Amino acid sequence: MATAPLPATPAGAASARSAPAQSAPCPRPAYAAAAVLLGSFLVGFDTRLFSIGLPDLRGAFGLSFDEGAWLSTIATAPQIFIAPAVAWLAATFGVGRVLFWPSLVYALISLAIPFVHSWELIALLHGLRGLLLGVFIPATIMIIFRNLPIRWWVPALAIYAFRLAFSQSAGVAIVGFYEQYMSWQWVYWQDVLLAPIIGILVRLGTPHEKVDTALLERADWGGMALLGSGWALIYVAVDQGNRLDWLQSGLILTLLAAGTLLVAGFSLNELLVRTPWASHKVIASRNVIGAFILILCFNVASLSNSMLIPGFLSTVTGLRPEESGWPIFLGTGLPLLAVMPLAVLMIRLFDARLTMLIGFLAFAVAARMGTGINHEWSGWSFLPMLLIQSIGQGFTFLAAVVYILSNSSPKDATAIAAYVQVLRLGGAEISISLMATLLRMREQLHSYLLGLHIPASAAETAHAIAGFAAPFAGAGGSAHLAQARGVAALAATVSREANVLAYIDAFQISYWGALAGLLMVALLGAAPRGPLSPRY
Structure with a gap:
């Protein structure tokens, strides 16, 4: 396997431990670390800014309360659907391919959303944006393990953990700044500047990797689809459950049952397939x-x-x-x-x-x-x-x-x-x-x-x-x-x-x-x- 977290060695065998198997050496580790930093912060701030600014976004788009609630769910559920599979995609196709083109598409979608007025198109663009957003964090983590020297791992992971806490705290102030001094559109337009920079840093900081055809040939597509789909459905049920009164709603019951069934199917799939993905x-x-x-x-x-x-x-x-x-x-x-x-x-x-x-x-x-x-x-x-x-x-x-x-x-x-x-x-x-x-x-x-x-x-x-x-x-x-x-x-x-x-x-x-x-x-x-x- 090309991906490489830390090897676990038996107690008392410290002398026998070896460094983890990595991909090609990182030509410019500082650029790769910067990509980790920006990718982590982009995800943290986008998620936080959207949730805090949702009441104002509803007014800007002319959405009802129910449409705003569904927009929040639509923007997050695709992240849960794609996130589990990103590590496999990065190991198979290379971090550069997985991050570069999605970063450019993400910037274009973020640029377009404020100009859209149709509810259906707004929902579609937020769903695509959420799908691409779900790629950034797992892919940037793979940069740490595949391309950075081991001595950089803990500081790079600290950046990942820092953005989670920092975005939660700073997001409220940033939304307030945008609304008071700029405009609500900058909740989206900040990514027009940041996302392409992430793609460029990844291209400069990571080596060109060949597609791992061995991984591709034994891909567990069924397992990835079952786990991502199951957890996404469960999330939709939980996110809408408070508004729809939980088990009193047929929709919530259906989503929970379907999600649980898919996750159970994933567990069975991993026991039966020859090369389980997870x-x-x-x-x-x-x-x-x-x-x-x-x-x-x-x-x-x-x-x-x-x-x-x-x-x-x-x-x-x-x-x-x-x-x-x-x-x-x-x-x-x-x-x-x-x-x-x-x-x-x-x-x-x-x-x-x-x-x-x-x-x-x-x-x-x-x-x-x-x-x-x-x-x-x-x-x-x-x-x-x-x-x-x-x-x-x-x-x-x-x-x-x-x-x-x-x-x-x-x-x-x-x-x-x-x-x-x-x-x-x-x-x-x-x-x-x-x-x-x-x-x-x-x-x-x-x-x-x-x-x-x-x-x-x-x-x-x-x-x-x-x-x-x-x-x-x-x-x-x-x-x-x-x-x-x-x-x-x-x-x-x-x-x-x-x-x-x-x-x-x-x-x-x-x-x-x-x-x-x-x-x-x-x-x-x-x-x-x-x-x-x-x-x-």
Whole structure:
């Protein structure tokens, strides 16, 4: 196999370990590293900017709420469909071919989208754009393993992990900047400049590779199609489930059943075919399975930073992205510039499990702080929590990826990459969808429970309504209108407090996710000695 993560060698056989088999030496490793950097950031920012700017994009395109919700799903599902197969495509056809032409097509589609007004064409272009976007991250990771010297691997992986955390924090501020000082079109047009540069850097920084005809002849097309299609259908069901009331919708039931059946078919296919593309045996070890569970725990714990704080500032405080973006960027995004080099140093000097332990501990402390919020919290009130979350974001995911690679062998590279991509992208999107459902259900419950303490006939209720109605009565309106506005203001107050309590519950879930991560770290065994082993 041409692809090459780290070889796993038996304990005590460090002297026998060898460097991983790579493709031709990288002629200009600095260009290849720059391609990794830009490719990682393009995916992170595009995904984040689209999700944050979706309300404004709906208005710009003239879409209904339902059309906007489907547009978000259409833009993401193709990423999940194609991402697992990209590692195999890069190993077979070469990283240069897989990245260069898609980067140019991606730029053209990004240029065209703001000029389109037909819903069907908007959906089609976003679907194609999502398919191409799903190529960038797996392909740039393959640049690391196939073309960069081993000493560059951890720093390059740090770039990959950095863009995930940095884009979540800086994306809010960037959307606010575009909307306030430029225009919404730049959510797309930034890629007209960036995507071709990635293609050029790949051409300059990676060697020309021949098509691996042996891999092509024994391609497991059925396995790739079954896994990608199955997880994409499951994602669509989960993403739309909150809006369509889950199992009460026939569409959701059908999508879940079909997706589960396809994934089961993939599992059966990998057992029966002669050369399985992603055999389950590659993740059969305790350490690899444990590390995959750790990534799921990270997905849940990191929601406190990527989803809950921006959501609270938008829903409860009523801030727009340009107002809430800077506290989030200064609290998490900027400190990552110092946290990530420290994480690289920790991994090189000590066991990766120690780095993961510190990361999950930081998430647990930050989420626990989140359970003390109230409606008076502003963006800057979250600053201490954001600073602690930056440690969790910088330490946890990078260490988990390095640990997985340390427990993998070169011949299993494509399969490991496929499972990692499914887990990273699919797990994160499903976690976000389930958390959105939790927030909706808990808000409804708390609104009902708070309403029980506001009986219409109580003197305290009448006094509160009178207090809310007083400003309107003094504005020259009728007493009846002032009374109605007072009732509406009281209802808005109840809704606000119900949302605060729902977010407290959500922070508690993130706290439990971090605790589960700490427990899993304690259960992991030491990785075999290899090129990424710590120095001490």
